[in-house]
Amino acid sequence: MSAVSLPWPKQLSHRPLWVAVIWLALLAAPYWMPLAGGYTALGTRVLVFGLAAMSLNFLLGFTGVLSFGHAAYFGLGAYGTGLVLKFLAPSTPLALVLGMLLGGVAGALLGALIVRRRGVYFAMVTIAFGQVFYYIAFRWHSVTGGDDGLRGFHRQPVDLGFATIDIVNNTIAFYYFVLGCFAVAVGVMAFLLRSPFGRTLLAIRENERRARYLGIPIEQHIWLAFVVSCLFMALAGGLDALLNNFADPHEIHYSRSGDLVIMAVMGGMRSFWGPLLGAAIFVVLEDYVSSLTQNWMSFIGLLFVVVVLLFPRGFLGFLQQERKV
Amino acid sequence: MSFLRVDSVAKTFGSLIALRDVSLAVEPGELRAIIGPNGAGKTTFFNLLSGFFVPSAGTIAFDGRDVTRLPAHRRVSLGMARTFQVTEVFPELTVRENVLIAVEVAAGHRLSPWLGRSVRATLRGRVDEVLALAGLGHKAGRPVGELAHGDQRAAEIAMALALRPRLLLLDEPTAGMGDQETYEITRLIRRLHQDAKLTIVLIEHDMRVVFHLADRITVLDQGRVLAEGTPTEIAANEAVQAAYLGKAA
Ligand SMILES: Nc1ncnc2c1ncn2[C@@H]1O[C@H](COP(=O)(O)OP(=O)(O)OP(=O)(O)O)[C@@H](O)[C@H]1O
Ligand SMILES: [Mg+2]
Numbered sequence: 309m310s311a312v313s314l315p316w317p318k319q320l321s322h323r324p325l326w327v328a329v330i331w332l333a334l335l336a337a338p339y340w341m342p343l344a345g346g347y348t349a350l351g352t353r354v355l356v357f358g359l360a361a362m363s364l365n366f367l368l369g370f371t372g373v374l375s376f377g378h379a380a381y382f383g384l385g386a387y388g389t390g391l392v393l394k395f396l397a398p399s400t401p402l403a404l405v406l407g408m409l410l411g412g413v414a415g416a417l418l419g420a421l422i423v424r425r426r427g428v429y430f431a432m433v434t435i436a437f438g439q440v441f442y443y444i445a446f447r448w449h450s451v452t453g454g455d456d457g458l459r460g461f462h463r464q465p466v467d468l469g470f471a472t473i474d475i476v477n478n479t480i481a482f483y484y485f486v487l488g489c490f491a492v493a494v495g496v497m498a499f500l501l502r503s504p505f506g507r508t509l510l511a512i513r514e515n516e517r518r519a520r521y522l523g524i525p526i527e528q529h530i531w532l533a534f535v536v537s538c539l540f541m542a543l544a545g546g547l548d549a550l551l552n553n554f555a556d557p558h559e560i561h562y563s564r565s566g567d568l569v570i571m572a573v574m575g576g577m578r579s580f581w582g583p584l585l586g587a588a589i590f591v592v593l594e595d596y597v598s599s600l601t602q603n604w605m606s607f608i609g610l611l612f613v614v615v616v617l618l619f620p621r622g623f624l625g626f627l628q629q630e631r632k633v
Numbered sequence: 634m635s636f637l638r639v640d641s642v643a644k645t646f647g648s649l650i651a652l653r654d655v656s657l658a659v660e661p662g663e664l665r666a667i668i669g670p671n672g673a674g675k676t677t678f679f680n681l682l683s684g685f686f687v688p689s690a691g692t693i694a695f696d697g698r699d700v701t702r703l704p705a706h707r708r709v710s711l712g713m714a715r716t717f718q719v720t721e722v723f724p725e726l727t728v729r730e731n732v733l734i735a736v737e738v739a740a741g742h743r744l745s746p747w748l749g750r751s752v753r754a755t756l757r758g759r760v761d762e763v764l765a766l767a768g769l770g771h772k773a774g775r776p777v778g779e780l781a782h783g784d785q786r787a788a789e790i791a792m793a794l795a796l797r798p799r800l801l802l803l804d805e806p807t808a809g810m811g812d813q814e815t816y817e818i819t820r821l822i823r824r825l826h827q828d829a830k831l832t833i834v835l836i837e838h839d840m841r842v843v844f845h846l847a848d849r850i851t852v853l854d855q856g857r858v859l860a861e862g863t864p865t866e867i868a869a870n871e872a873v874q875a876a877y878l879g880k881a882a
Binding site for chain 1: 726739
């Protein structure tokens with residue numbers, strides 16, 4: 309027990325090999341994915357939904373709070389980013405940041421209203437609020453494009469001052485741009501989870517009553533976790549809008565929130581990287597299976613049931629357990 | 634002015650009167666035992682003291698300050714720490730992590746995204762200190778959920794101690810323990826009381842423990858104070874014998 313540094317919660321403990329493999333696979337994806345029958349935009353989509361699922365899991369897996377309306381913040385990020393590009397300024401970073409803030413501010417306001425609810429009630433209220441945004445996107449045709457979605461904007465080259473990155477036509481450059489955003493967001497979440505603040509979230513997940521009687525104002529901490537989660541969710545949404553040059557109202561529907569939960573649980577909500585794996589499986593299957601059959605959702609549903617029954621800790625949880633033995 | 638002063642508190646759950654007109658004053662450094670038959674209202678009384686419920690009537694003052702309506706976490710920061718009748722820990726985290734979280738929160742770092750090297754060293758020292766005090770040093774790396782019942786109870790007490798409390802509320806710390814474990818916990822509580830001069834309120838069913846530790850005893854029965862006095866006075870009290878000790882024997 310002569311630990312050199314403070315002990316980190318087990319689930320977060322660095323398995324450097326795993327983490328290195330994940331980053332290498334992500335860094336090299338544009339080069340190996342085509343060999344495996346994929347294409348670059350599919351890899352970008354995995355990153356986008358991986359970030360979304362990991363953001364959701366910041367709340368679900370590490371704070372123990374289930375939100376069933378997180379697609380709303382994804383949508384706010386997407387529409388926010390699109391609207392900035394369309395009406396405000398042709399700047400990709402500005403659009404992303406404002407989209408993120410839109411999601412974060414909405415999360416902060418709604419979060420304040422719902423942090424006192426627990427369990428199913430929390431999930432229900434998050435669905436209800438999520439649907440409000442869905443209907444706004446659907447009905448406010450003049451601004452959001454309604455059922456057709458928001459079109460008429462394009463991601464812009466990123467000006468670094470000394471150089472300009474062409475993420476518009478060069479899909480590989482865009483992939484790396486998204487990977488950069490992903491890395492920052494995921495890095496911040498990992499950093500937070502390993503801090504004293506992050507440990508209070510684990511404490512709340514493990515035993516809310518005990519946490520409260522250690523002097524932690526539970527609602528305040530859940531609210532903070534909710535806001536962090538919404539911010540990065542909105543970033544994922546913004547990146548999705550850039551990827552497609554399009555913001556889709558169906559991405560806000562509560563069924564999409566369910567998809568995000570499925571990704572997190574399937575990949576392993578007790579492991580930091582699990583949701584990325586879940587998202588990868590989901591997105592890739594969606595791509596392949598939906599081209600073969602219209603019933604691809606029942607296929608995913610079936611897979612989900614099998615995973616939950618066979619690997620209650622998700623794919624990555626299962627793999628990591630095996631390694632420990 | 635007493636350290637802990639409770640004036641005529643009552644608590645009703647719908648039509649059930651769990652506590653009525655309960656008053657009590659605990660002096661600094663005192664070890665007060667609360668005894669009484671099942672359902673007497675002992676845990677409910679703790680829930681009022683610690684802010685789990687707001688009393689239906691009456692007031693609670695801690696160290697001269699009215700805390701009747703103060704939120705639970707604020708009472709903790711004033712120095713009131715508690716343990717529960719049914720062990721409440723963070724089962725998937727290690728003993729060390731359980732204590733570390735308490736230490737960090739008590740040191741005012743609950744919102745810190747980052748700690749400097751020297752702060753971490755100080756906190757680590759504090760964790761080791763608490764673990765040693767509770768006799769859990771050699772089990773520090775194990776998830777609490779995997780420990781024996783007695784060690785889980787000890788871990789919960791360790792977490793409460795890590796908060797550097799000025800008043801410790803222990804709800805049946807020896808519940809479900811064997812003789813050896815009961816002895817260990819009793820010794821720990823005695824050390825906290827005698828060496829660390831900690832003020833302790835203890836709910837306890839095991840009369841050996843009560844009579845060994847308590848300075849004074851309060852007897853609750855059917856939601857009211859039946860008697861209060863030194864262990865000798867309580868042992869000789871006929872009403873108590875009739876209502877409680879008699880039944881238990
Ligand atoms: N949250 C609650 N809601 C409704 N009734 C409650 C609640 N908490 C306690 N009670 C009732 O209040 C009464 C006192 O319960 P309490 O738990 O305080 O007793 P106790 O003295 O701690 O008993 P024991 O020795 O069994 O732990 C009981 O009748 C109990 O059913
Ligand atoms: Mg009780």
